[in-house]
Amino acid sequence: xxxxxxxxxxxxxxxxxxxxxxxxxxxxxxxxxxxxxxxxxxxxxxxxxxxxxxxxxxxxxxxxxxxxxxxxxxxxxxxxxxxxxxxxxxxxxxxxxxxxxxxxxxxxxxxxxxxxxxxxxxxxxxxxxxxxxxxxxxxxxxxxxxxxxxxxxxxxxxxxxxxxxxxxxxxxxxxxxxxxxxxxxxxxxxxxxxxxxxxxxxxxxxxxxxxxxxxxxxxxxxxxxxxxxxxxxxxxxxxxxxxxxxxxxxxxxxxxxxxxxx
Amino acid sequence: xxxxxxxxxxxxxxxxxxxxxxxxxxxxxxxxxxxxxxxxxxxxxxxxxxxxxxxxxxxxxxxxxxxxxxxxxxxxxxxxxxxxxxxxxxxxxxxxxxxxxxxxxxxxxxxxxxxxxxxxxxxxxxxxxxxxxxxxxxxxxxxxxxxxxxxxxxxxxxxxxxxxxxxxxxxxxxxxxxxxxxxxxxxxxxxxxxxxxxxxxxxxxxxxxxxxxxxxxxxxxxxxxxx
Numbered sequence: 001x002x003x004x005x006x007x008x009x010x011x012x013x014x015x016x017x018x019x020x021x022x023x024x025x026x027x028x029x030x031x032x033x034x035x036x037x038x039x040x041x042x043x044x045x046x047x048x049x050x051x052x053x054x055x056x057x058x059x060x061x062x063x064x065x066x067x068x069x070x071x072x073x074x075x076x077x078x079x080x081x082x083x084x085x086x087x088x089x090x091x092x093x094x095x096x097x098x099x100x101x102x103x104x105x106x107x108x109x110x111x112x113x114x115x116x117x118x119x120x121x122x123x124x125x126x127x128x129x130x131x132x133x134x135x136x137x138x139x140x141x142x143x144x145x146x147x148x149x150x151x152x153x154x155x156x157x158x159x160x161x162x163x164x165x166x167x168x169x170x171x172x173x174x175x176x177x178x179x180x181x182x183x184x185x186x187x188x189x190x191x192x193x194x195x196x197x198x199x200x201x202x203x204x205x206x207x208x209x210x211x212x213x214x215x216x217x218x219x220x221x222x223x224x225x226x227x228x229x230x231x232x233x234x235x236x237x238x239x240x241x242x243x244x245x246x247x248x249x250x251x252x253x254x255x256x257x258x259x260x261x262x
Numbered sequence: 263x264x265x266x267x268x269x270x271x272x273x274x275x276x277x278x279x280x281x282x283x284x285x286x287x288x289x290x291x292x293x294x295x296x297x298x299x300x301x302x303x304x305x306x307x308x309x310x311x312x313x314x315x316x317x318x319x320x321x322x323x324x325x326x327x328x329x330x331x332x333x334x335x336x337x338x339x340x341x342x343x344x345x346x347x348x349x350x351x352x353x354x355x356x357x358x359x360x361x362x363x364x365x366x367x368x369x370x371x372x373x374x375x376x377x378x379x380x381x382x383x384x385x386x387x388x389x390x391x392x393x394x395x396x397x398x399x400x401x402x403x404x405x406x407x408x409x410x411x412x413x414x415x416x417x418x419x420x421x422x423x424x425x426x427x428x429x430x431x432x433x434x435x436x437x438x439x440x441x442x443x444x445x446x447x448x449x450x451x452x453x454x455x456x457x458x459x460x461x462x463x464x465x466x467x468x469x470x471x472x473x474x475x476x477x478x479x480x481x482x483x484x485x486x487x488x489x
Contacts, residue, residue, distance in 0.1 A: 169369055254336070255341040255342070256320055256322070
């Protein structure tokens with residue numbers, strides 16, 4: 001078995017810019033106006049990934065549990081920040097419940113995967129915990145944002161229905177049960193759908209990377225399966241927690257819906 | 263004095279209310295609703311008619327002052343208990359997906375109403391009959407009913423919880439002349455025949471035939487009685 005991938009020299013890497021040039025020429029010829037973004041995107045890709053590479057190398061070498069958890073926490077906070085910017089909600093300040101649900105669910109899933117499924121020792125071994133944790137965060141933050149947007153949107157849009165139920169004696173949980181269900185479903189469906197298409201419609205990026213780096217395809221698929229189930233789990237737990245916590249914030253004393261139409 | 267204690271069902275005391283970031287809707291509003299009377303609340307749109315009803319069932323929270331039901335502050339009641347005794351019927355009839363029966367039995371699915379035996383089909387049909395919904399089938403999809411029919415179905419749904427006070431928020435606003443008459447007569451009946459206290463918000467003039475309503479007008483200066 002080959003261990004390790006073929007080296008890509010800096011010159012070869014820069015040669016890759018020919019693809020960017022092709023995209024730039026297309027943009028100019030068809031007046032797409034994307035040249036500036038293309039340039040910024042390219043520079044950012046190089047800079048951000050180089051920094052990441054050095055940071056990971058540093059973290060791997062140092063091999064400290066605190067540092068690993070620190071990186072994980074940083075990624076989680078950053079993702080929660082992204083979601084907050086995306087969901088744009090003025091009435092309910094959901095940042096902390098969001099952060100807590102993300103931290104709890106992601107940590108739980110990442111821990112189970114590295115400690116039990118992969119069997120890394122120690123469980124926080126940076127080579128496993130950071131990339132797997134990063135995949136969880138990157139993929140399921142989308143699901144959480146969808147679930148959250150749907151919850152807040154539906155509570156506003158279906159306000160009359162919620163209040164009708166409250167007026168007939170429902171508590172806030174009963175009055176919003178269907179809405180919570182809808183929000184959870186919309187958050188979870190994409191990760192379930194990707195389990196349907198994997199390996200047939202697309203070869204996942206992680207597996208591709210592993211194979212390119214010289215791993216046995218049969219080992220690569222095992223890791224990929226772990227990743228798929230872990231994403232479904234993180235999505236489910238994360239969106240459940242966030243939806244339940246944020247729903248509670250949308251109701252006030254006396255079982256009253258606080259959200260108003262914008 | 264004794265009259266005040268025994269007769270008042272809802273007392274509103276020096277109430278202030280404003281929507282978050284909005285101008286005050288009520289300032290120092292006081293009002294007593296007496297048992298068994300029919301109240302007609304009028305006022306221009308935006309005057310706060312619906313808001314007043316929503317405050318009474320705790321869908322809104324007063325900025326200051328207090329509201330009492332049967333002599334006790336609203337906060338002293340479990341919300342479901344309060345709303346079962348003081349029924350608020352929304353302006354737009356709101357239904358769940360399902361049959362007329364599913365809709366009528368909806369309140370009995372909630373935990374707080376677990377002590378009430380759900381009515382059987384015969385009892386439900388009797389109610390439909392009473393509110394002139396004779397041609398409505400319990401099995402029918404609720405979404406196929408007309409607005410006037412839905413309005414009455416939603417009223418029946420709440421009445422099955424045996425409230426003492428009924429708050430009707432412009433029940434006839436979306437209806438044609440015939441349906442409007444039926445709904446208004448129904449509201450009247452609840453007070454005249456069943457002895458319930460009825461508070462009805464109405465945009466337009468309405469002259470009940472069976473009883474004399476207490477007409478209140480909400481304006482810039484608060485609420486006042488119109489003779």
